Amino acid sequence: MSCADTKDKPALYQRVVLKNASPYHYMKVCLVLEDESTRLSAVNLKQFIISGLDSLYGEAGAALNFDLLKYDEDTLTAFLRVYSKGLVKLWSSLTLLSLYQKQACAFRVLQVSPFLLALTGNSRELQLD
Amino acid sequence: MVRVKSRYLLCEINVTDRARLLLLDDRAVAAAVRAAVARMHGDYGAALCSIRFSVKYLNAHTGIVFLRFPKRCYRLLWSALPFITCIETRGQKIPCFLNCLHVGGTIRTCQKFLIRYNTQQLHRMIPKCKNEEEKQEIQKAILNCTLTRGNKVEFEDELESEKDDDDDEEEEEEEE
Numbered sequence: 001m002s003c004a005d006t007k008d009k010p011a012l013y014q015r016v017v018l019k020n021a022s023p024y025h026y027m028k029v030c031l032v033l034e035d036e037s038t039r040l041s042a043v044n045l046k047q048f049i050i051s052g053l054d055s056l057y058g059e060a061g062a063a064l065n066f067d068l069l070k071y072d073e074d075t076l077t078a079f080l081r082v083y084s085k086g087l088v089k090l091w092s093s094l095t096l097l098s099l100y101q102k103q104a105c106a107f108r109v110l111q112v113s114p115f116l117l118a119l120t121g122n123s124r125e126l127q128l129d
Numbered sequence: 130m131v132r133v134k135s136r137y138l139l140c141e142i143n144v145t146d147r148a149r150l151l152l153l154d155d156r157a158v159a160a161a162v163r164a165a166v167a168r169m170h171g172d173y174g175a176a177l178c179s180i181r182f183s184v185k186y187l188n189a190h191t192g193i194v195f196l197r198f199p200k201r202c203y204r205l206l207w208s209a210l211p212f213i214t215c216i217e218t219r220g221q222k223i224p225c226f227l228n229c230l231h232v233g234g235t236i237r238t239c240q241k242f243l244i245r246y247n248t249q250q251l252h253r254m255i256p257k258c259k260n261e262e263e264k265q266e267i268q269k270a271i272l273n274c275t276l277t278r279g280n281k282v283e284f285e286d287e288l289e290s291e292k293d294d295d296d297d298e299e300e301e302e303e304e305e
Contacts, residue, residue, distance in 0.1 A: 058171030060208075 022114035025087045026069075029094060031076040034104045042071045045078060049090075052097035057089055066090055077110075079119065087112075135181060136203040139231040139239045140210065142192040149223045150192050155184040157218040158194055162210070169209040177202045185236060194227075195239055203232075248274050 031045070040048070046068050054062035066082040082090045094107040111119050142158075144150050162182070167175040177199070186195040198206050207229065215224045230246060233239040251271050258264040 054171065056171050057173050058167065058169045060169055061171055061173075 020084065023084060024081050025084050025112060025114050026116050026119055027080045027082070027087075027091070027109060028111040028119050029078055029080060030108045030110055031078075031100075032106045032108055033076070033100060038100075038103065039073055040076065040100075041073070042068055042078075045071065045076075048097070048100060049080075049094065052093040053089065056093045056096055061089055061093065064089055079116075081116075084114065133181075134200040134234065135197050136200050137185065137233045137236055137239045138196045138198065138203070138207060138210075138229055139233065139243060140194050140196060141228045141230055142194060142216075142225050143228055144192065144223055144225040149221070151189050152218050152221065152223065153187065153189050153192075153216065154218060155187045155194075157216050158187060159184045161213055161216040162196065162206075165213045166206055166209040169212055170205060174205065174209065178206060182206070193243065195236065207232075244274055 031040070049066070050062050053064055057064075064082070064086045066080055066086065069079040069081055071078045080090070091109065091112070094109065097107060098104060111122060113119055142150070142153070159182075162184075163175065163178055166178045170177070181197065181199045183197050184194060185197050186193070188194070210227045210229065213225070213227050215222045217223075231239060231242045233242065248271055251267055251274075255264060255267055258267065
């Protein structure tokens with residue numbers, strides 16, 4: 001959107017909006033379990049997410065390709081990558097996953113972005129000293 | 130102007146043993162479709178199926194079935210139909226597969242297509258007739274094919290009796 005010019009003609013302000021900027025979307029998620037001391041391996045976590053996709057979207061949903069890029073076992077925080085058209089399915093099935101081996105659990109979605117670089121910084125965890 | 134729209138899928142159920150076809154009823158077919166959709170598309174598909182899905186017409190003699198789906202999600206539910214391998218009725222499992230012949234917006238358009246399709250099938254049966262008498266019967270049946278008000282495809286009675294005789298040869302030829 002451009003501002004109305006005055007006689008001085010100041011620099012025009014332009015905002016560029018990119019649609020479908022990136023073929024992938026990246027998510028930073030954290031798994032919160034009832035029993036804090038349980039540990040999952042990366043394979044277990046991926047299997048758990050696939051089972052969630054399967055219960056909500058069936059076999060067609062379980063076939064959705066997503067990648068676990070980075071996983072921190074101590075804090076149970078993971079970086080996921082999925083094709084943009086599969087983002088809604090993945091996010092909704094993460095929301096509705098509630099039981100891990102009879103323990104109550106929840107996925108906290110910390111950040112979502114079409115660009116991986118955007119996940120490096122987070123204004124919530126910003127420390128101004 | 131503002132109207133609830135549905136899509137009607139005209140499907141044909143193919144079974145290896147024609148005698149088992151007569152055991153089918155619409156509730157069994159509906160249950161089989163719902164199970165296949167729930168397996169392929171999960172809770173989301175099962176919920177879409179519960180809105181306006183029903184089996185509108187089933188002909189046990191020819192294996193033709195009309196399925197109704199809501200217009201906005203009929204392609205998703207259609208994609209689950211090839212995964213139906215058997216239909217369970219009265220404790221028996223009938224192995225079969227569904228073949229979709231036509232998609233229509235109303236039952237009437239599907240009915241018109243079905244009449245044209247059946248006349249083509251009758252035309253194909255003529256060269257395979259064993260004697261002159263059967264040929265006469267088929268030709269008479271073809272001339273009788275009409276769409277009458279309030280009556281479903283009215284020439285089916287003749288069709289089923291000849292289909293039983295010539296159907297084995299016809300099915301073999303179609304498979305080739």
